[in-house]
Amino acid sequence: MRKGLLAVALCGVTGSAMAVGDIEILARTCNNCHGVSGVSAGGSMPSIGGLPSAYLSKIMKEWKYDKRDAATMNRIVKGLTDDEINALAVYFSKKRWVPLPQRASAAAMAKGKQVIFENCEDCHGATGSDPDIDAPKINGQAARYMALELEKYRDGAFEMPHRKMNKIVRKLNGGEIDAVSDYYGAQRK
Amino acid sequence: MNAIHRRDFLKVVAAASGASVLSIPNAHAAKPKARVVVVGGGYGGATAAKYMKLLDRGVDVTLIERDRLYTSCPLSNEVISGERDIKTLQVGYKGLARHGVNVVHDEVTAIDPVKKTVATAGGKSFSYDALILSPGVDFNYGAVQGLTKDLSESRLPHAWKAGPQTLLLKKQLEAMPDGGRFLIVVPPGPFRCPPGPYERAAQVALYCKHHGKGKSKVVILDANDSFSKKPLFEQAWKELYGYGEGGMIEWVSGANDGKVERVDPNALTCYTGFGEHKGDVVNIIPPHHAGKVAKDLGLATFKDKWCEVKPENMESVKLKDVYVIGDACVGGELATNNAFPKSAHMAITHAKVVVASLAAKFNGLPPPVPLYTNTCYSVVAHDWGFSVVHLYRVQNGQWVYIKDGSGISPVTFGTREAPKPVPRIFRRLEAEYADGWLRNVLKDAFA
Ligand SMILES: Cc1cc2nc3c(=O)[nH]c(=O)nc-3n(C[C@H](O)[C@H](O)[C@H](O)COP(=O)(O)OP(=O)(O)OC[C@H]3O[C@@H](n4cnc5c(N)ncnc54)[C@H](O)[C@@H]3O)c2cc1C
Numbered sequence: 352m353r354k355g356l357l358a359v360a361l362c363g364v365t366g367s368a369m370a371v372g373d374i375e376i377l378a379r380t381c382n383n384c385h386g387v388s389g390v391s392a393g394g395s396m397p398s399i400g401g402l403p404s405a406y407l408s409k410i411m412k413e414w415k416y417d418k419r420d421a422a423t424m425n426r427i428v429k430g431l432t433d434d435e436i437n438a439l440a441v442y443f444s445k446k447r448w449v450p451l452p453q454r455a456s457a458a459a460m461a462k463g464k465q466v467i468f469e470n471c472e473d474c475h476g477a478t479g480s481d482p483d484i485d486a487p488k489i490n491g492q493a494a495r496y497m498a499l500e501l502e503k504y505r506d507g508a509f510e511m512p513h514r515k516m517n518k519i520v521r522k523l524n525g526g527e528i529d530a531v532s533d534y535y536g537a538q539r540k
Numbered sequence: 541m542n543a544i545h546r547r548d549f550l551k552v553v554a555a556a557s558g559a560s561v562l563s564i565p566n567a568h569a570a571k572p573k574a575r576v577v578v579v580g581g582g583y584g585g586a587t588a589a590k591y592m593k594l595l596d597r598g599v600d601v602t603l604i605e606r607d608r609l610y611t612s613c614p615l616s617n618e619v620i621s622g623e624r625d626i627k628t629l630q631v632g633y634k635g636l637a638r639h640g641v642n643v644v645h646d647e648v649t650a651i652d653p654v655k656k657t658v659a660t661a662g663g664k665s666f667s668y669d670a671l672i673l674s675p676g677v678d679f680n681y682g683a684v685q686g687l688t689k690d691l692s693e694s695r696l697p698h699a700w701k702a703g704p705q706t707l708l709l710k711k712q713l714e715a716m717p718d719g720g721r722f723l724i725v726v727p728p729g730p731f732r733c734p735p736g737p738y739e740r741a742a743q744v745a746l747y748c749k750h751h752g753k754g755k756s757k758v759v760i761l762d763a764n765d766s767f768s769k770k771p772l773f774e775q776a777w778k779e780l781y782g783y784g785e786g787g788m789i790e791w792v793s794g795a796n797d798g799k800v801e802r803v804d805p806n807a808l809t810c811y812t813g814f815g816e817h818k819g820d821v822v823n824i825i826p827p828h829h830a831g832k833v834a835k836d837l838g839l840a841t842f843k844d845k846w847c848e849v850k851p852e853n854m855e856s857v858k859l860k861d862v863y864v865i866g867d868a869c870v871g872g873e874l875a876t877n878n879a880f881p882k883s884a885h886m887a888i889t890h891a892k893v894v895v896a897s898l899a900a901k902f903n904g905l906p907p908p909v910p911l912y913t914n915t916c917y918s919v920v921a922h923d924w925g926f927s928v929v930h931l932y933r934v935q936n937g938q939w940v941y942i943k944d945g946s947g948i949s950p951v952t953f954g955t956r957e958a959p960k961p962v963p964r965i966f967r968r969l970e971a972e973y974a975d976g977w978l979r980n981v982l983k984d985a986f987a
Binding site: 373376377379380382383384385386387391392393394396420422423429430431493495496499502503506508509 | 591594885888889892896908909910911913915927929931942944945946947949963965966969970972973975976977979980981982983984987
């Protein structure tokens with residue numbers, strides 16, 4: 352499964368007819384919301400620069416082919432060809448992951464740390480910087496964005512196809528969701 | 541583009557989206573590679589100036605902007621309702637200066653397209669190889685009888701350029717008695733921010749609902765028969781504030797005599813073809829057109845209001861080496877009613893198209909193929925937002941509206957025969973994403 356995804360991402364690009372100059376033009380349209388080089392100004396918008404290309408292309412295709420819900424992104428990617436999606440994924444994966452360590456209250460940090468130790472560390476690492484191959488980095492990711500993503504995984508009415516994430520997040524309450532988001536969002540490394 | 545060219549081109553463009561800025565060989569030479577003058581430091585102009593520098597440091601970039609502080613119109617309707625502090629919408633020009641943009645605070649009064657110079661009220665003159673105009677809009681107060689610029693700044697604020705008038709309108713709303721009538725007068729399209737008046741209606745209703753003015757009415761007197769994201773607005777209005785008969789929000793279409801012809805400022809009364817509407821707060825958005833600098837140059841050839849430009853690079857169809865971007869221009873698939881919306885997102889898109897084309901040109905490279913995108917969020921309550929997305933490509937020298945990459949947030953789920961409500965989480969998410977979008981566009985344009 353993992354290998355398959357990578358293969359799709361790679362051959363999409365080498366086999367693509369997209370001019371390289373054009374991908375810069377296309378990627379620059381993403382900057383409006385995701386920042387130059389995919390480094391977001393934060394809040395509810397995620398950074399995407401430096402995430403693995405297999406992950407990026409996988410979720411963009413899940414949106415495009417209605418396998419995953421989104422509030423906005425699904426409509427945006429539906430206008431792109433698979434080649435463009437693959438090229439964008441490679442393009443942003445080559446950027447540096449730039450964490451945006453955000454301030455959090457001591458109480459949230461303590462609670463977040465505990466919940467993460469018990470539920471999340473295996474797959475994301477203690478600080479979010481050392482994830483499983485199919486998970487993105489989340490150290491210093493925009494905290495509000497993460498809390499909203501976790502709400503999506505938890506909400507049965509919002510289709511998020513990763514069953515394990517669904518299951519784990521459904522165990523958490525609202526306060527815990529904010530705390531883990533604050534904790535990961537505060538991490539520098 | 542052949543292989544070698546492509547590689548060269550990459551060097552030029554890589555800097556734009558990349559974290560590291562490549563220095564181009566003659567970046568430090570005495571003579572700049574080219575001189576670009578940008579008029580207007582709003583979303584369009586600021587982005588153009590910044591990205592021109594990011595794409596090629598060897599280009600000399602001067603931005604001429606009247607004001608020292610820019611106030612974002614996007615999300616300024618939230619200021620009127622008290623949901624947002626106006627400071628979160630304000631930004632200065634230090635960020636652009638840090639990119640090496642020469643920022644000049646002055647007013648452009650004349651442009652000589654033959655000598656290729658720009659003159660300012662402060663008595664300065666600037667020469668250009670390429671001129672980018674992003675002056676936004678100017679208002680035609682006389683189009684509504686009885687309205688003047690002075691009245692717009694006092695009794696009848698439009699607040700269609702964010703700043704002092706936004707705060708004035710907020711004050712008038714706060715002073716409105718319970719049971720008062722807040723009139724929003726919408727000019728014939730196309731106007732700046734197609735969903736803006738309807739978002740404003742919701743924000744005003746939101747304020748009334750939570751501030752003991754629940755008996756008040758928000759009446760939209762519209763010169764048009766439809767509007768952007770209409771089913772989404774109507775659904776939200778109905779659910780949140782009551783819409784139509786007995787509700788808080790009422791919309792009077794052009795066909796229903798909604799077009800305001802005249803106003804009596806003392807009686808705060810608007811006159812349509814056959815009717816009259818007395819308000820307690822009267823918010824008249826006057827008809828507007830391309831900013832004066834662009835119009836005075838004779839570039840506003842579309843309905844004598846908006847500037848026509850070329851799809852491949854936003855160059856004026858009238859004047860060589862003059863590019864018009866943002867609200868001042870007109871573009872898109874006009875024949876199918878899919879014109880570019882006049883939005884900040886679109887202005888940023890235009891700016892990126894122009895400078896990519898200029899960077900290629902200054903470096904003797906083939907022109908890149910542009911792509912135009914837009915997203916416009918509307919926030920009708922702190923937990924209820926939605927959006928519209930647009931994608932245009934350029935094919936055979938024409939703008940082509942790409943349906944598959946465009947559209948509004950879903951109005952219903954399920955099927956047409958058996959519609960189901962869209963789960964609230966979708967609306968909540970887009971209300972939050974609007975805020976994230978704002979932070980990012982402000983940064984993309986000004987930081
Ligand atoms: C209430 C409201 C809500 C909106 N909401 C949204 C939204 O949610 N999303 C969205 O994408 N868009 C939104 N918009 C639209 C958005 O504000 C405009 O599309 C955008 O500002 C256009 O950018 P611009 O660069 O063309 O013009 P502007 O931002 O108006 O900038 C023009 C600049 O040029 C300067 N200028 C003009 N003439 C001269 C001169 N002669 N000399 C020197 N300087 C000059 C002006 O001072 C000004 O700073 C909204 C607009 C309104 C009114």
